[in-house]
Amino acid sequence: MTVVDNEPITLDIDAAEGFLRMFHIAHPEAGPVGPRLAEVRDEIAETGTYRHTTAELSYGTRIALRDSGWCTSGVPWRRLKVRDLRGYRNAAAVAGECVEHLRLATNGGEVRPLVTVFAPDTPTAPGPCIWNEQLVRYAGYADGTGDRRYAAFTEAVRGMGWRPPERPGRFDVLPLVVETAHEGPKLFTIPPDVVHEVCLEHPELPWFGSLGLRWHAVPLITNMKLCIGGVTYPAAPFNTWFVGSEVGTRSLADEGGYGAARPVAEALGLDTSAERTLWRDRAVVELNRAVLHSFDLAEVTITDHHAESLHRLSWLRSRQRASTNRPAFRLEASAARRARTGGPARFSNAALETTRPHSPGRLAELLRRRAEG
Known part of the structure; x- marks a missing residue:
């Protein structure tokens, strides 16, 4: 059995059947779900997993992105x-x-939402991961x-x-x-x-460009x-x-990121002697204004946090009740650590040495009981 991140690769049969029923309800043209369930049960009994059709993969991926909360306003x-x-x-x-x-x-600045799906985890061949x-x-x-x-x-x-x-920047x-x-x-x-970047300037503050701030155009998430x-x-x-504030507030202004709020505040002549003067709040507003203005000027797609808040509220109202059967993008704690610390590796030498075909016996028995029930 292949072990990754200290966990064996196993298949949730209930999730498989729940998703297939969900797919066939949404796609009546695919025909009755019964024959597909029987096909998948046989495949799982033989191999320990099953392969989605192209239509199932596309549908599951779209639902996962829609339900994840990462689907920003305007994404079709x-x-x-x-x-x-x-x-x-x-x-x-x-x-x-x-x-x-x-x-x-990137699409020349008119950002195009995409998902690329690489090889899955299987009992005999775990898929690749991106740190x-x-x-x-x-x-x-x-x-x-x-x-x-x-x-x-x-x-x-x-x-x-x-x-x-040679000269780190x-x-x-x-x-x-x-x-x-x-x-x-x-x-x-x-x-x-291939890295399209936007140099930041301010609609009213001519000195802002001298700060030398810029940001890349596309948030391509790779570790979920x-x-x-x-x-x-x-x-x-x-x-x-x-979302503009993701760049201005979370990346540029934050002391844990670029710490750009202070130089902006100092250039504005604000009193930075105490947080109570709210100098940081005023500086962050100007940073966010600069981000939105610059992306618009460069004709790169972006949304603001007010429009996004309304979208998220609408999403929360219509959101489906959480279920293990529903497709989802998930971030594991180990993946989050890798993204910030550069480790630990997903596959250890010990895991590679213990890789062997997954026995289908238990799965086959479960499927037989399900069919009989």
């Missing part, structure tokens, strides 16, 4: 483009298609230069062989780390020509696993578009 989830690359297991192929995903999603939180993230260095949130990750990839520019793009069970973690450079009907796809990168 029913027409969401799903790139089915389940045959890709090697690190270089995964990295290359992640870069292609970013190129397609990075997003495809484009900036390095953080020990002297405080760059994005401080990723200082530990930066040190980890340097230890794995990555070399920053504030916006050095980190390498992509793709890990597979048969190759281990591998580093890949993101080509500069996609779960559909009991099958887990550990690498399923997806993107929508940025």
